[in-house]
Amino acid sequence: MLLPVVAGVDGSDASLAAAEWAAREAVRRDRPLRLVHARHPRQRNVPAAEDRLRPDRSVLRHAEDRIRRTTPAVRLTPTPAEGPAAEALLREAGEAELLVLGSRGLSGFTGFLVGSVALGVVARCARPVVLVRAGEEPEDEHWPAADGSASAVTGYRDVVLGVDLTAPCDEVIDFAFEAAQVRGARLRAVHAWQPPSPIGLGDGEIALIPEFAQAEEWHGFLSAVLRPWREKYPDVEVAETVTRGRPQSVLVRAGSGAGLLVVGRRLTDRPAGPRTGPVTHAVVHHVGCPVAVVPHE
Missing domain, CATH: 3.40.50.620 (HUPs)
Structure with missing residues (x-):
């Protein structure tokens, strides 16, 4: 079923x-x-009319x-x-x-x-x-017509996927690829990276290379993570973007003009109770397009 x-x-x-x-x-x-x-x-003991x-x-x-x-x-x-x-x-x-x-x-x-x-x-x-x-509105999911007017029959706007390369999640990536496929839309995969702080090296060995080369390294990681999904969804056009900045700010900007933004949320059993996390909190409050929050382990 x-x-x-x-x-x-x-x-x-x-x-x-x-x-x-x-x-x-x-x-x-x-x-x-x-x-x-x-x-x-x-x-x-309360009549329906008064309930x-x-x-x-x-x-x-x-x-x-x-x-x-x-x-x-x-x-x-x-x-x-x-x-x-x-x-x-x-x-x-x-x-x-x-x-x-x-x-x-x-x-x-x-x-x-x-x-x-x-x-x-x-x-x-x-x-x-x-x-x-x-x-x-339906027109918000589609690119404008050639004359700039709103349209519900033109191609779909991009599906934007926020990818955390320190812990990429199959459930989130699969959801975004499927959403792009059923729309015939381009998938724009976005990773935000930050240079290490003076206090710590940051994410693994990548922090040991010069800062100007770190973006290229992150882009290589992103391509490797997406490779099996490109093979699973060969009809989906994919654009890969690696941007320096805080994930919250990068994804809010990336969601501007998108048809759908996809982010993940980790399932936890913390004593403080379930939370959305700072990135998800930011995008659901500040991104104008529909936002899909996909839970994962």
Whole structure:
């Protein structure tokens, strides 16, 4: 059985944009789409008309109607789920290809507001989670037309993959290559490197060579890491970029103009609880395109 793409909806503009993106992704991957709206359990001895914790079923109905209008080819199932919302979404994601959630822009500021539910799900989910900003349109995934106007029929924008060459992860790289393949898009693999600090040598023997040659060494490592994936996905065009700088800043810049940015998140059992990490935290708050957070060991 094919695992579905799951989208969480709560009636907000951000969740509706995310649901529409999820529908398009489901069609690209030839997967069914499951729309999920979490509802709190019915309170005892409280009439249904007075139970304000129960959501309006129109939330799912409205999202379903919108998806059927915009993406009629998708195989869609609306699914009410018992809350709290984060727990319900995590349960649904456990049997999903990927989970899609919404985030909304901060008016007057650079960045996006990612709610506590979405952040909690990203930090704990064992399946890939894609965050989609409010206002995301089909045209945003495509290059502009020849006259500069927005288009939904031109080629797809790049899929950008953040690669940590000190600990490259198969799950993250495979997700990015597959996303590029189903779009017919170019994959742009990006690694950010920093010279060693005066306190320590940095990453292995590479820190012993002159600084001007370190970028070339990192590029060689990146090519070697990607070689088996190029062979697995021969139809995917790949561009490799090695940039000096902090990973957070490099990836935020790389995500500008991209169709999708893919980063990893390490699964941990630390006493402090699940966290997204500084790089993931930065990109989900400051990158305008959809961001896929892929968990890995």
